[in-house]
Amino acid sequence: MGLFADLRDSVSRVTASLFADDSEPKRIGIYGPPNAGKTTLANRIARDWTGDAVGPESHIPHETRRARRKENVEIERNGKTVTIDIVDTPGVTTKVDYSQFLDHDMEKDEAVRRSREATEGVAEAMHWLREDVDGVIYVLDATNDPFTQVNTMLIGIIESRDLPVLILANKTDLDDANIQRVSNAFPQHETIPLSALEGENMDEVYDKIAAYFG
Amino acid sequence: MPHQCTNCGHVFADGSKEMLSGCPDCGGNKFQYHPSEIPADSPSGDPTPSDGSDADSSTVSGAVGRAADRVRDAVAEADTPADDPTPDDEGDTQSDPAADSPGATAPDADPGVRAATPDDEDGAQATARSEVVDVSTLPDQPTDGRVVEEPDTDEAEPDLEDLREELNDQFESIRIVAPGQYELNLMELYDRQEYIIALQEDGQYVIEVPDAWEAADPTDVE
Numbered sequence: 017m018g019l020f021a022d023l024r025d026s027v028s029r030v031t032a033s034l035f036a037d038d039s040e041p042k043r044i045g046i047y048g049p050p051n052a053g054k055t056t057l058a059n060r061i062a063r064d065w066t067g068d069a070v071g072p073e074s075h076i077p078h079e080t081r082r083a084r085r086k087e088n089v090e091i092e093r094n095g096k097t098v099t100i101d102i103v104d105t106p107g108v109t110t111k112v113d114y115s116q117f118l119d120h121d122m123e124k125d126e127a128v129r130r131s132r133e134a135t136e137g138v139a140e141a142m143h144w145l146r147e148d149v150d151g152v153i154y155v156l157d158a159t160n161d162p163f164t165q166v167n168t169m170l171i172g173i174i175e176s177r178d179l180p181v182l183i184l185a186n187k188t189d190l191d192d193a194n195i196q197r198v199s200n201a202f203p204q205h206e207t208i209p210l211s212a213l214e215g216e217n218m219d220e221v222y223d224k225i226a227a228y229f230g
Numbered sequence: 231m232p233h234q235c236t237n238c239g240h241v242f243a244d245g246s247k248e249m250l251s252g253c254p255d256c257g258g259n260k261f262q263y264h265p266s267e268i269p270a271d272s273p274s275g276d277p278t279p280s281d282g283s284d285a286d287s288s289t290v291s292g293a294v295g296r297a298a299d300r301v302r303d304a305v306a307e308a309d310t311p312a313d314d315p316t317p318d319d320e321g322d323t324q325s326d327p328a329a330d331s332p333g334a335t336a337p338d339a340d341p342g343v344r345a346a347t348p349d350d351e352d353g354a355q356a357t358a359r360s361e362v363v364d365v366s367t368l369p370d371q372p373t374d375g376r377v378v379e380e381p382d383t384d385e386a387e388p389d390l391e392d393l394r395e396e397l398n399d400q401f402e403s404i405r406i407v408a409p410g411q412y413e414l415n416l417m418e419l420y421d422r423q424e425y426i427i428a429l430q431e432d433g434q435y436v437i438e439v440p441d442a443w444e445a446a447d448p449t450d451v452e
């Protein structure tokens with residue numbers, strides 16, 4: 017089946033390059049652990065360039081439990097336009113426990129349901145990573161330790177697929193954000209600091225998006 | 231793992247790769263996973279819970295221990311057309327999904343449909359199926375698949391812990407520690423061909439294979 021999927025992929029790519037004057041927009045997955053600010057970033061990108069939003073943001077982890085896609089986001093850089101599809105994915109984790117939601121004023125039933133959906137969401141995010149993204153924006157909360165199993169494993173998978181990847185050290189508006197710690201963790205990749213919430217350093221983010229995924 | 235086409239009901243033996251290229255009967259590409267089907271080697275209509283798996287004892291992943299083996303055999307032997315679910319199900323209401331499956335797998339019955347037939351009749355079956363499809367195609371619904379079957383609680387059996395262990399041994403990608411508590415194996419999830427749509431506490435899930443994924447594109451929900 018992998019073969020079949022590969023075949024289909026390459027057929028559609030060939031078809032696309034034959035019939036489209038420009039190549040298909042690259043599909044860029046926004047990945048990272050829960051609560052890193054993926055949706056906040058996706059919303060900012062979408063609002064800046066399309067006027068729409070992608071999905072709800074929340075301080076409660078696993079707010080995003082289905083991948084959401086915003087297509088044909090046209091980003092202008094230096095007189096050139098780069099078109100991408102952005103996919104906001106559910107936060108990836110190795111453990112989901114409903115009790116983490118009980119602190120957030122949630123009934124047990126709802127917390128259990130949320131954790132089930134979050135688990136499905138991780139499965140979905142991993143599925144997208146396998147089949148459906150051409151590049152990755154990896155978002156980390158720079159106030160947290162970047163050396164986690166999830167980050168190591170995901171970055172490893174991304175590298176093994178040879179996908180272009182940008183590491184974003186998010187939440188630089190917070191005092192305990194440590195950008196250096198993030199770039200030290202993944203020295204083989206470029207790390208860009210930003211605050212998705214405040215919109216700090218978005219120009220550099222767009223420059224790099226255009227350079228990496230254009 | 232025993233899967234069933236949600237369209238025509240064709241049942242695929244445990245571990246079958248066949249469905250990955252679509253249902254050979256109807257071309258459908260949505261399949262429901264039934265971890266707890268018990269095959270025909272148990273007395274037909276035996277209402278006794280035989281494997282003791284209950285709402286929190288199952289895993290999502292591949293196989294379901296002894297039950298799965300027996301399903302494989304049963305499917306191989308019987309290989310009955312799956313679209314006529316046999317309404318012979320006893321004990322659905324009082325036993326758990328896993329437990330009542332033995333009755334479902336009488337030689338003339340369709341082993342695959344049992345878990346999807348809460349009240350044992352064709353109409354209900356059809357409804358259940360269509361609901362399954364609805365669930366999987368409406369990503370934003372908070373529905374968790376319970377429309378397919380209420381995860382009944384069941385009294386623990388002596389070997390419940392054993393079974394749970396056995397299930398978890400075979401667990402590959404998602405481990406249900408307890409209801410609402412999961413451990414995920416990211417590598418296995420990444421390696422999975424199929425896409426899990428709906429997870430249920432009783433260990434069932436609905437999957438969609440990549441062709442359906444392409445066609446229906448359930449994530450295109452902005």
Ligand SMILES: Nc1nc2c(ncn2[C@@H]2O[C@H](COP(=O)(O)OP(=O)(O)OP(=O)(O)O)[C@@H](O)[C@H]2O)c(=O)[nH]1
Nearest residue numbers: 050051052053054055056074078079080107212213
């Ligand atoms: N201070 C600060 N907070 C941020 C920033 N970006 C996001 N947040 C906050 O972090 C929380 C999580 O943001 P989301 O965008 O929902 O995070 P996510 O990565 O999409 O989370 P999941 O969908 O649960 O995986 C929210 O309360 C945001 O307001 C930032 O740059 N600075």
Ligand SMILES: [Mg+2]
Nearest residue numbers: 054055079080
């Ligand atoms: Mg989110």
